[in-house]
Amino acid sequence: MEQNASETNSIRVGDLDFPPRKVWMKTYGCQMNYHDSERMLSHLEKLNFTATDDQGEADLVLFNTCAIRDLANQKFYSHLGETKPLIQKKDVIVAAAGCIAQTEGKDLIKKYKQLNFAFGTDVIDNIGEMVYRAYAGDKPFSVTTWDRSENYSIETKITHGSPQAFVNIIKGCDKFCSYCIVPFTRGREKSRRLDEVVKDVKRLVEFSGIQEVTLLGQNVNSYGKDNGESLAQLLGELDKIEGLELVRYTTSHPYDVSDELVAAHGTLKKLANHLHLPVQSGSNTVLQRMLREYSVEHYLGLIEKMRQANPQMVITSDIIAGFPNETEEEHQATLELLKKAKFDFVYAYAYSARKGTKAARGEDVLTDDIRGRRLREVMDVQEDVQAEVRKGMEGKTYRMLVVEKGSFKGETKWTGRTSCNRLVHFTPSDETDYLWHWVDVEVLTTTAFSCQGKLVADFGKNNGRA
Numbered sequence: 001m002e003q004n005a006s007e008t009n010s011i012r013v014g015d016l017d018f019p020p021r022k023v024w025m026k027t028y029g030c031q032m033n034y035h036d037s038e039r040m041l042s043h044l045e046k047l048n049f050t051a052t053d054d055q056g057e058a059d060l061v062l063f064n065t066c067a068i069r070d071l072a073n074q075k076f077y078s079h080l081g082e083t084k085p086l087i088q089k090k091d092v093i094v095a096a097a098g099c100i101a102q103t104e105g106k107d108l109i110k111k112y113k114q115l116n117f118a119f120g121t122d123v124i125d126n127i128g129e130m131v132y133r134a135y136a137g138d139k140p141f142s143v144t145t146w147d148r149s150e151n152y153s154i155e156t157k158i159t160h161g162s163p164q165a166f167v168n169i170i171k172g173c174d175k176f177c178s179y180c181i182v183p184f185t186r187g188r189e190k191s192r193r194l195d196e197v198v199k200d201v202k203r204l205v206e207f208s209g210i211q212e213v214t215l216l217g218q219n220v221n222s223y224g225k226d227n228g229e230s231l232a233q234l235l236g237e238l239d240k241i242e243g244l245e246l247v248r249y250t251t252s253h254p255y256d257v258s259d260e261l262v263a264a265h266g267t268l269k270k271l272a273n274h275l276h277l278p279v280q281s282g283s284n285t286v287l288q289r290m291l292r293e294y295s296v297e298h299y300l301g302l303i304e305k306m307r308q309a310n311p312q313m314v315i316t317s318d319i320i321a322g323f324p325n326e327t328e329e330e331h332q333a334t335l336e337l338l339k340k341a342k343f344d345f346v347y348a349y350a351y352s353a354r355k356g357t358k359a360a361r362g363e364d365v366l367t368d369d370i371r372g373r374r375l376r377e378v379m380d381v382q383e384d385v386q387a388e389v390r391k392g393m394e395g396k397t398y399r400m401l402v403v404e405k406g407s408f409k410g411e412t413k414w415t416g417r418t419s420c421n422r423l424v425h426f427t428p429s430d431e432t433d434y435l436w437h438w439v440d441v442e443v444l445t446t447t448a449f450s451c452q453g454k455l456v457a458d459f460g461k462n463n464g465r466a
């Protein structure tokens with residue numbers, strides 16, 4: 001689309017003028033979705049949109065939906081319903097993107113008259129054209145086509161001023177775990193070429209001041225299989241980039257963690273001391289029904305190898321409580337696994353059926369009450385484990401990037417995130433603005449959910465580099 005700036009601050013695109021407008025976005029779900037929202041915003045800036053937190057002043061209301069859990073679904077439908085009074089008051093375009101829009105785009109358009117358009121996960125980079133169509137007066141429409149091109153090739157877009165960036169390296173998932181909707185909403189695995197990612201990250205470091213990147217993918221350690229490349233190779237190349245301080249990646253599947261990747265955690269200096277490795281259950285029979293392709297023994301062996309390769313390694317995980325027909329014995333096996341694995345944190349959820357998945361078909365004897373009770377037991381056991389694991393941090397010093405200033409019980413505190421992905425709070429002794437400084441902090445006290453420390457050294461915004 002051709003663009004010319006006019007004297008009225010409007011942007012001329014094709015046959016339409018785009019005056020300065022506001023977009024209000026609501027994102028549900030995972031980091032991938034948040035990153036997609038940032039991408040969409042960068043495209044919208046070219047059509048003269050700026051972001052607003054106030055839905056009342058929005059010209060475009062955009063929902064980036066998530067289909068993983070029922071709760072996120074329900075929230076979206078309720079928030080969509082709340083837009084009705086807004087569109088009665090002023091001329092507003094309403095759109096839905098993301099996983100729900102991918103699978104239910106046409107139905108959404110039929111059912112919700114306030115929606116101007118819905119579009120799926122593979123066409124987010126075409127948002128400019130869709131907004132153009134809406135302003136050109138097209139009838140409500142949905143676009144849910146898949147990108148059929150052989151290569152996955154993009155450039156990372158940044159719309160914020162922080163030194164942290166998310167970088168998509170692989171999209172889709174080929175695993176088809178029996179409870180998961182992602183392969184249906186995000187399609188098959190497709191990786192970006194290693195050279196392209198390295199060039200992209202170098203550009204982010206050199207021109208956008210990025211110092212920490214998180215590599216993203218639904219099954220990130222499957223990266224490169226389609227191109228004869230690997231995540232470990234990519235991490236090795238990123239480790240050489242001057243000015244880049246820290247590299248994280250998420251989310252991993254235990255089946256695809258290679259020996260090469262374990263070794264990388266022992267040798268690469270910029271690779272974070274953290275791995276999020278969803279185990280989902282501590283019972284082999286449940287893991288089989290989930291189609292997870294590994295056993296509890298394999299999983300425990302894997303995290304042991306990680307910890308041997310890098311003794312600083314911190315592991316976090318996901319647990320699904322109350323998988324269909326889970327027996328009391330299978331549930332107890334999960335509680336036992338938590339005690340053995342000693343995770344630093346666990347995202348625990350009660351199972352919720354996703355339409356179209358294998359696990360949602362067939363009978364299920366569990367009630368919501370049983371699921372709720374099992375979820376509480378998982379959280380209680382993990383809380384005890386977590387308190388013990390965090391206690392081990394006391395007296396140790398951690399290098400971290402300061403990410404936030406806040407007030408805790410009336411006291412000003414700065415918060416940083418360590419390489420091992422823990423948030424540590426410290427009280428400033430002066431008026432220095434520590435935001436985005438690299439600092440050393442000694443951890444003084446911990447609980448299961450919080451770590452308090454004291455500042456030991458301040459390296460400034462570029463970790464001591466000029």
Ligand code: SF4
Binds near residue numbers: 173177182183219253
């Ligand atoms: S590996 Fe993850 S994204 Fe892929 S199907 Fe399994 S749970 Fe879903």
